[in-house]
Each structure stands twice: as C-alpha cells, then as structure tokens.
Amino acid sequence: MSITSLTFAGLVLLTLAFYYALPRRAQNFLLLGVSYAFYATWSWWYLLMLWALTLANFWLAQRVRRNGQPRRGALWAGIAVNVAALAVLKYEAFFVPGLRATLDRIGVQTGAGGLDVLLPVGMSFYIVAVISYQADVYRGLIAPADDLVDFAVYLAYFPKLLAGPIERARTFLPKLAAPRVVDDDALQRATALIVVGAVRKIVIADTLFAALPSGLWDAPRQFAAPELAGYLLIYAFALYNDFAGYTGVARGVSALFGIELAENFSAPYFARSLTEFWNRWHITLSHWLRDYIYFPTSRALLRRNPRRDNIPNLIAPPLLTMLVSGLWHGTGWTMLLWGALHGLYLVAERALALWRPAGPPHLQPRWRQTLAIGVVFVLVLLAWVPFRAPEVGAARDYWLGMLDWSDLSRPSYRAFIALLPALWLDWVQVRRGDPLHFLRWSRPVQAALLALALLAVFLFSQADLGAPFVYQGF
Amino acid sequence: MKPLLLPQNRTLRLARPVGRTALLAALFVLILVGAAEFLARQPGVQERLPVPSVGSTRNDFEIKVYLADGILDGDGRIDCLFLGSSVVWRGVNPRLFEAAYQAAGGEALRCFNFALAEITLSDAPVMAEFLIRRYEPRLLVYGLSPRDFSSNVDSGRPTDPANIAWMRYQRGEPDVHGWLIDHLLSYRYYLAVHDWMAPGFQGRLDQRRRTELELAALDGHTPSDEVFDLDGDDPWWRARKVFKDYHTAPGALARLRDLVTLPDRYPATTLVLAEIPLHPTIYTDFLPAADYDAQIAAIEASADAQGVPFLRSAALALPPDGVWKDSIHLNGRGTALFSAWLGEQAARALGAPRAAARPQD
Numbered sequence: 104m105s106i107t108s109l110t111f112a113g114l115v116l117l118t119l120a121f122y123y124a125l126p127r128r129a130q131n132f133l134l135l136g137v138s139y140a141f142y143a144t145w146s147w148w149y150l151l152m153l154w155a156l157t158l159a160n161f162w163l164a165q166r167v168r169r170n171g172q173p174r175r176g177a178l179w180a181g182i183a184v185n186v187a188a189l190a191v192l193k194y195e196a197f198f199v200p201g202l203r204a205t206l207d208r209i210g211v212q213t214g215a216g217g218l219d220v221l222l223p224v225g226m227s228f229y230i231v232a233v234i235s236y237q238a239d240v241y242r243g244l245i246a247p248a249d250d251l252v253d254f255a256v257y258l259a260y261f262p263k264l265l266a267g268p269i270e271r272a273r274t275f276l277p278k279l280a281a282p283r284v285v286d287d288d289a290l291q292r293a294t295a296l297i298v299v300g301a302v303r304k305i306v307i308a309d310t311l312f313a314a315l316p317s318g319l320w321d322a323p324r325q326f327a328a329p330e331l332a333g334y335l336l337i338y339a340f341a342l343y344n345d346f347a348g349y350t351g352v353a354r355g356v357s358a359l360f361g362i363e364l365a366e367n368f369s370a371p372y373f374a375r376s377l378t379e380f381w382n383r384w385h386i387t388l389s390h391w392l393r394d395y396i397y398f399p400t401s402r403a404l405l406r407r408n409p410r411r412d413n414i415p416n417l418i419a420p421p422l423l424t425m426l427v428s429g430l431w432h433g434t435g436w437t438m439l440l441w442g443a444l445h446g447l448y449l450v451a452e453r454a455l456a457l458w459r460p461a462g463p464p465h466l467q468p469r470w471r472q473t474l475a476i477g478v479v480f481v482l483v484l485l486a487w488v489p490f491r492a493p494e495v496g497a498a499r500d501y502w503l504g505m506l507d508w509s510d511l512s513r514p515s516y517r518a519f520i521a522l523l524p525a526l527w528l529d530w531v532q533v534r535r536g537d538p539l540h541f542l543r544w545s546r547p548v549q550a551a552l553l554a555l556a557l558l559a560v561f562l563f564s565q566a567d568l569g570a571p572f573v574y575q576g577f
Numbered sequence: 578m579k580p581l582l583l584p585q586n587r588t589l590r591l592a593r594p595v596g597r598t599a600l601l602a603a604l605f606v607l608i609l610v611g612a613a614e615f616l617a618r619q620p621g622v623q624e625r626l627p628v629p630s631v632g633s634t635r636n637d638f639e640i641k642v643y644l645a646d647g648i649l650d651g652d653g654r655i656d657c658l659f660l661g662s663s664v665v666w667r668g669v670n671p672r673l674f675e676a677a678y679q680a681a682g683g684e685a686l687r688c689f690n691f692a693l694a695e696i697t698l699s700d701a702p703v704m705a706e707f708l709i710r711r712y713e714p715r716l717l718v719y720g721l722s723p724r725d726f727s728s729n730v731d732s733g734r735p736t737d738p739a740n741i742a743w744m745r746y747q748r749g750e751p752d753v754h755g756w757l758i759d760h761l762l763s764y765r766y767y768l769a770v771h772d773w774m775a776p777g778f779q780g781r782l783d784q785r786r787r788t789e790l791e792l793a794a795l796d797g798h799t800p801s802d803e804v805f806d807l808d809g810d811d812p813w814w815r816a817r818k819v820f821k822d823y824h825t826a827p828g829a830l831a832r833l834r835d836l837v838t839l840p841d842r843y844p845a846t847t848l849v850l851a852e853i854p855l856h857p858t859i860y861t862d863f864l865p866a867a868d869y870d871a872q873i874a875a876i877e878a879s880a881d882a883q884g885v886p887f888l889r890s891a892a893l894a895l896p897p898d899g900v901w902k903d904s905i906h907l908n909g910r911g912t913a914l915f916s917a918w919l920g921e922q923a924a925r926a927l928g929a930p931r932a933a934a935r936p937q938d
Contacts, residue, residue: 122588123587123588123589124587130588282588283588284588284590285588285589285590286590286591286592287591287592287593287595290591290595310774311774313772313774313775314774314775314776315776316776316777360588361588514776515774515776515778515779517773517774517778518774518776520774521774546597546598546601547601549598549602550598550599550601550602550604550605551602551605553598553599553602553605554602554603554605554606554609555605555609557602557606558606558609558610562767562771563771565754565768565771
C-alpha cells in the first residue's frame with residue numbers, strides 16, 4: 104500500500120476517527136495494530152521479521168544497561184544481531200551465489216530460488232533506528248523501554264515505517280508516553296505537509312522520472328553531453344522531490360495523530376558547503392551517521408593525537424562515514440563509489456578549511472555564497488551518477504560522455520518545466536526559513552494555491568506515472 | 578479558547594471552524610474546471626488540439642471513436658459498422674462495401690470500419706455492445722478468421738480498450754475516472770497530452786495526427802499497396818506467430834455465443850458474421866484441417882441458432898498472388914475484391930433471410 108494511494112488515505116481517516124476518541128494508552132494500541140496491518144499489506148514475512156527484531160531488541164536493551172551499569176558485551180550483541188539481520192537480507196546478492204556453490208559442491212541441493220531472501224521494505228530504516236536506541240541506552244541517554252507496546256510502536260509506527268524519518272528513541276518514546284494535541288495550527292500544518300508532499304511526489308518527481316529516457320543509465324554513450332547533463336539535473340530533482348515528498352506526507356500524516364516527526368530535508372540544493380548539504384539532505388540519516396560513526400571515530404583518533412591537523416582524523420571519519428552511508432544505500436560497487444566520492448569531497452573541504460579557514464557560510468559575501476551553492480550543486484550532481492548507474496563502467500561512461508561536446512543535442516525544454524515548482528518550494532524555504540511560509544498568506548491566496556495543488560495532484564495521478572518511492576527500495 | 582468539537586482532554590482540540598480555506602479552494606477548483614471546459618468546447622480551440630483521449634493506450638481506438646462521433650454529429654447516423662481485428666481493418670473498405678451493397682439491391686448505407694488491430698473474440702462482445710449502444714447501427718458486421726480462435730493471440734481476457742475505465746462506465750459500471758472522461762471534454766484533452774514532458778512526446782503526437790488523417794480518409798479503413806513477397810525474407814513469420822501449434826483458445830466459442838446473442842438485447846441492430854480470407858497457404862500448411870472444420874461447424878451452429886447470417890469467404894476463392902499484403906492481410910487490390918463481394922453477399926443475405934428462426938420464435 105503506497106502512502107500516496109487513496110487506500111492509504113482511507114486507512115488514515117478511519118484510524119483517526121477512532122484515535123481521537125480514545126485515551127492515550129489505547130491510542131498506542133490502535134497505532135500498533137494499524138501499523139502491523141499496514142505492514143502486512145506488503146508481506147506477512149516482513150511482519151514476522153519486524154516482530155522478531157522488536158522482541159530481540161526489547162530484550163537486549165534490558166541487558167545493555169542493568170542496575171544502571173552499561174554492558175559493552177550486550178551492546179555489541181545488540182548491534183551484531185541488527186547488523187547481521189540487515190546484512191543477511193540486504194546483501195544476500197553478495198554471498199548467496201557463493202553459498203549456493205558451496206552447498207552444491209558438498210551435495211546439498213538448494214533448488215531454484217531456495218536460498219533467495221527478500222529484504223523487508225523499510226528494514227534499513229528501522230534497523231538504524233534501533234541501533235541508535237541500543238547505543239543511547241548504553242550511553243545512559245535513555246532508559247531501556249519498559250513498555251513493549253510503546254517500543255513496538257517506535258519501530259512499527261506506520262507513517263515512518265517504510266522510509267523514515269529515522270527517529271531516535273529518546274525523542275520518540277516520550278511522545279508516545281505523553282498525551283497528544285492536534286489543534287488548529289497543527290491540523291493546518293499537517294494538511295499543508297501532506298499536500299506539499301503529494302505535489303512533490305506525484306506532480307514533480309513522477310513527472311521528472313518519466314522524462315528520463317530508457318537506456319540513459321545503461322548505455323549513456325548513446326546520448327550527447329548536453330542531454331546527459333540535462334537528464335542528470337532532472338534526475339537530481341526527481342530523486343530529491345521523491346524522497347522529500349514521501350517525508351512530507353509521512354510527517355503530515357503523523358502530525359494528524361499529534362506526533363511530530365523529524366525534518367528530513369531543508370532545501371539541500373541551496374547548500375553552500377558539502378557539510379551543509381549533509382545537514383540538509385536526509386537529515387535524520389546524516390545525523391545518525393554523524394553521531395554513531397563520525398563522532399566516535401573522530402573521538403578515538405583525537406584521543407591518540409588531539410592536534411587540529413591530525414591527518415588520520417582529517418581523512419578517516421568522513422571517509423568511513425560516507426562509505427557506511429554508501430553501504431546502507433545498497434550493495435553494489437556503485438554505492439561504495441558514491442559514498443567514497445562524498446567522503447573525498449568532505450575530506451577536501453576539511454583540508455581547505457584547515458589551510459584557509461573561512462567563517463560560517465551565511466556570513467560570507469552574497470556572491471561567494473552563490474558561487475559556493477553552484478560548486479556544491481555540481482559536485483553533488485556528479486556524485487548522483489554512480490548512485491543511479493547500474494555499474495561502475497556505466498557511471499564512468501556517463502561522466503566521460505558529459506565531456507564530449509561534439510554533439511549538441513539537448514533534452515526537450517518541456518522536461519525542465521517541472522523543475523519550476525520544485526525550485527519555488529525550496530526558494531520559499533530558503534528565503535523565509537519555513538517550508539510552509541505560505542500558511543501566513545491571505546486565505547484567498549492559500550485557497551488558490553490549494554486548488555491548484557489538488558487539481559495538479561489529481562491530474563498527474565491520472566497520468567499513471569506512479570513510480571514507487573526510490574528510498575522505499577533501500 | 579473553548580474547543581468547538583471535543584472536550585479539552587481529547588487529542589483533537591479545534592478552536593475555530595475548519596474547512597473555510599478548503600471550501601474556498603473547492604470554489605476555485607470549480608471555476609478553473611468550468612473555464613477549462615468552456616475553452617475545450619470552442620471549435621477554434623479544438624482545431625489546435627490533438628484528438629481527445631478516452632484513457633486508452635491505443636491511438637486507433639481513440640481516433641476511431643473521435644471520427645465516428647464526428648460522423649454521428651455531422652450526418653446524424655452511422656448505418657453499419659465493421660468490427661474485428663487488423664484483418665478487418667485492412668480488408669474491408671466501407672465505401673466499396675456501401676456501393677456493392679446498394680448495387681445488389683440493398684439500401685444506401687453510411688458505414689464505418691471500427692476494426693482494431695489485435696482485438697480478439699474475448700474483446701468482441703464488449704466492443705460490439707459498446708458500438709451498438711453508442712452508434713445504434715442498423716448493421717454490425719463482425720469479421721472473423723481462424724486467427725480469432727488461436728490460443729496464441731487470445732489470452733481469454735478483455736484487453737485495452739475493452740477493459741478501460743471509460744468502457745466500464747459505458748457498460749453502466751460505476752467508475753469515477755470513466756465518468757470524468759465521459760462528461761468533461763477538457764479532461765479528455767488533458768489525457769491526450771498528459772505525457773507531454775516524457776521523451777518522444779512530439780513524435781507520438783505526430784504519429785497520432787498521421788493516424789487520424791489516414792483513418793479519416795476512408796472511414797476507419799487503411800488500405801495497403803504492399804504486395805506479399807513469397808520469395809522475401811521469412812514471409813511466413815506472422816503466420817507462424819499466430820498459427821504455430823494451433824488450437825482453439827479456451828472460451829473463444831463461448832465468447833462467440835455471447836456475440837451472436839447480442840441482437841436479442843438490441844433488436845434494432847442486425848448482426849452479420851463474415852469470414853475474412855487468409856492466404857490459401859495458411860489453410861493448407863498451417864491450420865489442422867480437422868480443427869478448422871470443427872471451428873467452422875461451431876460458428877455455423879452458433880450463428881444458425883440465433884438467425885445470424887454467416888458469410889463464408891471460401892466461395893470468393895482469392896488467388897495466392899497479387900491480392901495479399903502479407904500472409905494474413907489483404908492489400909488494396911484484395912480489399913477491393915473482398916469488400917465488393919462482402920457488400921453483395923450481405924445484401925443478399927439480409928434481403929432473403931435464412932429460414933433458421935430464433936429460438937424464442
């Protein structure tokens with residue numbers, strides 16, 4: 104069940120009808136039941152996996168901190184269980200062929216598809232969430248959950264189950280323990296988040312994805328350089344709006360239940376540095392990586408050598424963090440290349456800052472900020488090539504193809520029209536500091552915008568471009 | 578402020594009436610849709626737009642609906658329609674049929690070829706009923722051949738356009754999308770250009786325009802001036818695709834019975850079944866004789882039981898050379914011969930109805 108489907112809308116409205124009439128504790132039971140029912144529409148196997156990991160993590164967390172004392176062994180056991188589950192299901196393509204060959208050699212018949220396993224949708228998201236929970240329990244930032252229902256809701260909460268945002272237990276569980284309020288402002292903002300999210304996904308992202316020609320990623324050399332550059336631009340905005348659209352709908356739906364989810368995007372293509380980009384793109388994952396990979400690595404290196412120009416500390420934390428990010432996104436070499444590239448960007452940025460320290464980006468002259476936005480955007484664009492390419496060779500061909508300007512064929516100008524609303528939405532956010540700034544405009548203007556948005560969502564959804572959310576696949 | 582809807586201890590605490598912005602937005606939507614509909618109905622605007630869509634992926638269907646609707650609006654009537662697959666689309670020229678029909682003593686008819694490439698007997702009853710209800714023809718000629726019964730082409734389920742939302746709505750099934758298509762011309766025009774940002778849109782638009790001109794020229798029929806080259810590179814590939822391991826598709830005969838019983842519900846329309854000829858080699862080298870004979874017997878039995886004329890083209894005995902586009906389609910010369918023969922046979926069959934009475938008679 105897609106979260107932009109009418110069926111999902113029906114499920115949400117039906118749930119809300121009961122939810123608003125129930126006391127807090129019963130609300131959590133209702134959320135859990137609906138979340139499991141929602142997940143079961145994808146697969147019962149996914150649900151069984153979620154149950155198993157919920158019980159295992161609930162039990163393990165009790166052992167990570169016992170009688171107020173942290174236990175390192177239990178923490179590593181907890182992390183190992185979660186990483187192993189993810190590795191087995193997500194990276195099976197790496198090891199199943201080898202395992203099958205070994206079993207065949209010793210005479211064990213595996214049969215066609217006998218060893219194939221399927222990664223439950225959303226698992227990459229709730230696994231990292233629950234690892235942060237184990238780590239925070241170990242650090243004493245949160246007590247082990249003593250309410251299995253609340254803990255199960257934390258993992259299974261249906262608005263965020265498929266593709267985040269990746270919530271921390273220390274901020275999410277207290278929300279479940281407190282009464283919730285949905286007042287006029289919350290209702291208005293929730294509705295706006297849902298409408299803007301639907302526009303981003305259905306009107307912008309699906310249209311942009313449909314504008315990409317077949318064969319673009321498999322055989323990029325058959326396209327001219329202006330086409331490759333243009334389609335890369337289109338892809339960048341399609342991917343961004345696809346995920347930001349999902350997040351908007353998820354946050355809006357959650358807000359209707361009185362539970363605010365974390366922001367995941369903040370006009371990332373207006374970032375003035377790579378560091379700022381990662382504070383604007385998939386923020387909850389970036390911050391997770393920062394807190395659980397980058398900082399611990401950096402702290403370990405600084406303990407050995409606290410100097411500012413500590414070269415290993417300059418290189419290892421960003422590189423390792425971005426390689427882990429690449430691995431989280433997928434199994435192929437292309438994702439590792441994408442991660443490595445971003446890691447190198449960050450290393451270069453840190454080295455430059457060491458060589459020539461600069462103040463905060465917002466205090467720089469306007470021309471320098473604009474130039475920085477352009478440079479960061481181009482670097483991010485180039486990195487999207489291996490992110491999307493099916494293999495490293497195809498990514499290389501794409502890059503090389505963009506250097507060959509002997510043919511000046513270009514994409515149709517029509518495809519770029521869908522970029523305009525995307526840019527406008529981000530521009531409002533950058534200028535006003537609030538993605539929903541238009542809620543302060545007069546009622547007739549708001550109504551006109553709402554009318555246009557609803558018409559556009561309806562018309563574009565009828566075009567049946569309906570691509571699944573990209574990040575749901577991770 | 579005092580909550581309007583629910584007590585203070587509840588989750589939902591609304592202090593002011595909700596929905597005023599939504600109501601205003603709904604008003605704006607109505608104004609926008611009304612303006613778009615007004616524009617879409619202006620002839621000057623329509624001239625600049627492509628053929629409106631009814632939500633099918635098939636150009637030929639959408640254009641034939643548009644052309645047939647245009648004839649109905651202009652002439653006020655369509656007397657006879659041809660339905661079937663590409664063998665009918667290529668093989669029946671409505672104008673030659675009209676002339677032969679009248680020359681053989683029939684009335685002056687206004688005909689249109691509504692055949693659609695690749696439709697099968699699984700689509701036939703739905704499509705035939707749609708045509709009867711929409712255009713109310715006096716005569717509906719369904720052209721069939723052994724291809725219609727081949728399990729290689731008939732999946733046993735209706736395909737586009739027989740199963741699209743608009744057709745479901747036409748059949749009386751509740752369908753919001755179908756309703757919108759049926760009532761909003763602006764929506765039909767939108768559907769025709771909905772993929773305008775996708776690669777190749779201009780090419781598809783040009784192709785739609787070419788198809789429109791081609792089909793408009795001869796009332797839904799597209800003649801071919803190709804001549805089947807028996808010495809060409811693999812001339813029988815199409816025959817193999819359709820007739821390899823030939824056997825009758827499950828349910829095909831049941832669908833045929835559904836088709837021939839339509840006149841019971843729509844007595845103002847006379848149904849005629851016509852066998853469309855295939856290249857003689859098909860009958861000798863590809864079709865198992867026993868299967869073919871059994872099939873013909875089954876068609877005759879179904880048709881006789883309902884008093885539906887079944888015109889066998891074996892009597893025409895077309896030559897193996899010069900009249901074929903390929904192994905299963907007639908070219909322009911073959912179409913001329915067959916259309917004239919069909920018009921004459923239809924006039925005779927309808928002028929002197931068979932003795933077989935309908936079951937209820």
